[in-house]
Every structure is written in C-alpha cells, then in structure tokens.
Amino acid sequence: MQSKSFHLIETNMCLLAGSTPTKSIKERLPGSRKRLFYNSSIKIFEEYLSIGNLESYSYIVEVATHTAINFQVHNPQTHLLYHIDGRRAVRYGQSQSCEEYLFPPHQGVFLYVPETIINVYFEPGNYHLQGFNLPVDLIELGELAEFGFLTEIIATNKLKPRQYKASIGFIASQHTRRILRDLTIELGSKPLIPKIRILRKIEDLLYLCKDKLLIAGRQLYDPDLIVQQARLLISKRIAESDDLVRIKNIANALNIQPSYLSYLHKERFGIAIMKYRNQELLKKAKVCLRQNNSIKMSTIVCGFKNESSFCNFFKKQTGLTPSSYLLGTTTPEE
Structure with missing residues (x-):
C-alpha cells in the first residue's frame, strides 16, 4: 500500500567512512509492524494504520551512531506527534530551511507540514515516536469548533508554504500519556477500530493541549x-x-x-x-x-x-x- 501523505525516503548514518544512505522505503503495510531497516548500527520499525483520511503511525528507532532520517511529504498536512520514549531530544528541520527545532522526550507537538522533505536527526540511543496525521475535515468542517486557535495557527503557517513550522508544543502529562497509551493499544489490537473512537480520543488530547496553552499564557x-x-x-x-x-x-x-x-x-x-x-x-x-x-x-x-x-x-x-x-x-x- 502506498502511503497517501508521506514516506521515508532515506536514512544517513554518520560513520567514520562517511554517510551511508539506506534504500528508499515507499511501501507501508496498514495495521502491521514493518521492519524498514536493520543492521548492527541502526534499527527502524514502523507501525502504520490508515482509516479513511486518518493516519496513525509509530516509529521505533534504535541507533548506535548519529543518524538522519528523511521523509518526503506529499501534500500539506497537520500532525499530532508524541516523543513517547527516549532520553535525548530529536532534532528536525526542512531541507529548504536552515532553521531546526528540538523535540524533547515525553512531549507532544502539533505540526503543520507543507509539501517538502523533512529531516529528523537522532543521537545514539533508542526512541519511540507516535503520530497521527489529522484529517483536514476534523478542523475545516468544524467537528472541533472549540479549537479555533489551532485553525488560526494552521492558516498562518499556510501563508509561508516553504517553512516547516512547529505549531504547538506541550508536555505529555500523565493524562495525555494515559490517553495516548490507550489509543496505541486499541490501534495495535483492533486495526478496524471505528474512526469516531480514534477522533474522540484525539479530541481529549486537543482539550488537554488547549489547557496547557492557557496555563502557559496565564489564562486559566x-x-x-x-x-x-x-x-x-x-x-x-x-x-x-x-x-x-x-x-x-x-x-x-x-x-x-x-x-x-x-x-x-x-x-x-x-x-x-x-x-x-x-x-x-x-x-x-x-x-x-x-x-x-x-x-x-x-x-x-x-x-x-x-x-x-x-x-x-x-x-x-x-x-x-x-x-x-x-x-x-x-x-x-x-
């Protein structure tokens, strides 16, 4: 199955002999775990699920050396992403821009991503990243009318199509980790889980995110x-x-x-x-x-x-x- 939104195109390992690119990875198996790359220096596993226009994806990354993973993004999209496990921050940026962002462990972020190539950099260690590509109609058709702030941020970023922008960052608190854990378990055990149940849990995460933003802005x-x-x-x-x-x-x-x-x-x-x-x-x-x-x-x-x-x-x-x-x-x- 060809992914509709993005795919891993290359992995570069910074070895003494220079960068070693992997082969291009373009195929995904919905509802199953797939080994994308595996050797003594790097292990990459992906779990991918597509339900309608909602995509869930999880990456398990184990690297023994400095590693960069490049993703081809096919169309503008909005993501909810969590750094579930790992002791070090992940760096990410866009090929057309020199600006980079840090994604600390145990935190979440909303991203608006234009059509581009995203570079994700890992220090030696183990990582677990869980993400959701949110359907456009979830926001544009008003299913979550209370979250106009997210729509405004996305609209602002659309004015800068060549910039990769971290829309909203927030700490993955006990509640967000619980919701994410439950959702991950459901996605893993029930590949045909009804879409509305997934969206309802994501709605919970949106409420928590909004709460964190208001607290950060002292707007309790x-x-x-x-x-x-x-x-x-x-x-x-x-x-x-x-x-x-x-x-x-x-x-x-x-x-x-x-x-x-x-x-x-x-x-x-x-x-x-x-x-x-x-x-x-x-x-x-x-x-x-x-x-x-x-x-x-x-x-x-x-x-x-x-x-x-x-x-x-x-x-x-x-x-x-x-x-x-x-x-x-x-x-x-x-």
Whole structure:
C-alpha cells in the first residue's frame, strides 16, 4: 500500500567512512509492524494504520551512531506527534530551511507540514515516536469548533508554504500519556477500530493541549468555561458514541478532578453534573425507542450492559418503563 501523505525516503548514518544512505522505503503495510531497516548500527520499525483520511503511525528507532532520517511529504498536512520514549531530544528541520527545532522526550507537538522533505536527526540511543496525521475535515468542517486557535495557527503557517513550522508544543502529562497509551493499544489490537473512537480520543488530547496553552499564557480557565466544556463533551459523546459516558472520563479530558468538576457544575447550574448527563442520555434513549421501537437496541446504543440496567435507568428518570413509554407515544416529541 502506498502511503497517501508521506514516506521515508532515506536514512544517513554518520560513520567514520562517511554517510551511508539506506534504500528508499515507499511501501507501508496498514495495521502491521514493518521492519524498514536493520543492521548492527541502526534499527527502524514502523507501525502504520490508515482509516479513511486518518493516519496513525509509530516509529521505533534504535541507533548506535548519529543518524538522519528523511521523509518526503506529499501534500500539506497537520500532525499530532508524541516523543513517547527516549532520553535525548530529536532534532528536525526542512531541507529548504536552515532553521531546526528540538523535540524533547515525553512531549507532544502539533505540526503543520507543507509539501517538502523533512529531516529528523537522532543521537545514539533508542526512541519511540507516535503520530497521527489529522484529517483536514476534523478542523475545516468544524467537528472541533472549540479549537479555533489551532485553525488560526494552521492558516498562518499556510501563508509561508516553504517553512516547516512547529505549531504547538506541550508536555505529555500523565493524562495525555494515559490517553495516548490507550489509543496505541486499541490501534495495535483492533486495526478496524471505528474512526469516531480514534477522533474522540484525539479530541481529549486537543482539550488537554488547549489547557496547557492557557496555563502557559496565564489564562486559566474560569469556572463557567470549565463546566461549559464539560457539558459540550458530555452531549457530543452521548450523541456520537455507544459507550456509556462517565463523569470521571469527562473530568480527565479536562485535566481536573471529578469532585471539583461536580462542585463547579452544581455552583453554576444548581444541579449535579450527573443529573445533566442523565438528562442528555434520556433524550437519546427516547429517540432510540421511538426510532427503533426496540428496548434491546436502545440498551446497546445508550451504552448499558443489559436491558435491566437500561429499564431501571429509564423508569427512574421518567416514572415509566420503556414499554409503557412506547405504548403512550403516538407522535414524535418536538
């Protein structure tokens, strides 16, 4: 399978006898690990997965000498990249520019990359880099409307098409590492994982990134913004996922304690955040029941483990069993 966005074209090892280029690597195997190059001085492995227009890639690099890896970028694109493992920073730059950037261990970065050749430099050691080529429609079609700051940065960089620009750098905190670890495990064990689940986890990372930027700029979230973002996440996940939305996961996505989030929501709206979650979930349950006329299907779509749990939830919220609700519903609600 030929990659649509970029591929490794050459590796140069700085040996005593001079640079030794490897062969050009142009093929990728989706959903599998591939050995790109292997000898006593350098080992490069790639894991690549393409789902629609979303690409996930992971590079394991072990080098015994100073090494440069060159990538051909076929079209302008946006990346979310993590330096998961390694004791030394990775240097990277663009062939047409003398400017270089440092990518420290255990940090993440958003990159806008024009059509170019990227040079990545490694000191002797072991490295693990995990990246995602974000689909254009994720940003341009407003799926993540809260992240206009990222769109602005990308738009600014597009005015300088020959410059390679590190858009946003941030520390891979405990929360980001957890999300990335879970996502990497899912990608490795489930090559056909639904795209929406990947995008939802990337959305979590975007929220954490935005949080880091605001803290760095001393623009700490005020309580209203925190609870508004929590409500947005709850409603989006209930609408887009068949998993049961849990408040602790929402709090983790916003990088705050669940108890603090609950306190802020109660102060702002006068009701528990769990009650708001239940209100949104009940809306979905009613729509599912009216559309499918099936308690079993509604149980699955709403994220409950069994019909008994779903029926108990529905009756507690409405005073009616799902069956009674269906019998009393003659026309769709407004």
